[in-house]
Amino acid sequence: MSAKLIHIESPSFEDVYLQFHRLIYHIAYKLTKDACLSEDIVQETFLKAYRKWDTLIDFRKIQSWLSSIANRTAIDFIRKESKRKEDLVDDQETYDSPFIVSSTRMVESEIDFHFLEEEIEEGIGMLPAPQQEVLRLKAIQGLSDKEIAQKLNLNPATVKTRYHRARKQLTLLMKKSA
Incomplete structure (x- = not known):
């Protein structure tokens, strides 16, 4: 199957x-x-x-x-x-x-x-796709903000913002499930 x-x-x-x-x-x-x-x-x-x-x-x-x-x-x-x-x-x-x-x-x-x-x-x-992508690249693959910005064709400040928001939202989701 x-x-x-x-x-x-x-x-x-x-x-x-x-x-x-x-x-x-x-x-x-x-x-x-x-x-x-x-x-x-x-x-x-x-x-x-x-x-x-x-x-x-x-x-x-x-x-x-x-x-x-x-x-x-x-x-x-x-x-x-x-x-x-x-x-x-x-x-x-x-x-x-x-x-x-x-x-x-x-x-x-x-x-x-x-x-x-x-x-x-x-x-x-459960996170929005852009936040998922940045979070996975930074937290799981260990890429720097600069590397992520180059890879995704983004401004490094945008990468930092998405990462911060993803972490904050993930923390809230984890608290709700606890």
Whole structure:
């Protein structure tokens, strides 16, 4: 299936699975670094999506909807796995508290960072196109105002203004979503 589902008003669940199962696997694997656990997360994600299929209103947002379900499911699996490992360590009375606590915090921090990245990317997508372009070139690609001005055939002052406005608007969007 090569066509994007976002152009279909009401795709079948099977078509959605065929198009997005690899993406969901990659999201899960990025968070867990475990192939078997990632496969379980894919199954659980699509099971949850199937149960809530009738609540999806805008099929153009299906990718972000599934990604969100996958992220939350992966976090749940990681927490369960972490809890299970803590219980095993407790049972063996070789509990190394600082290690378990720090590794759990690292996983949670990585997950929080991943969610933040997604929220920022979503927020950038809501900005006007000229602001998006300047923000991506400066913040993501690391270009200077002068380089951006040359690339976009703009005055450097215009680049600074667009960047400032984009950051301000993105901050407001992030506060609203929090």
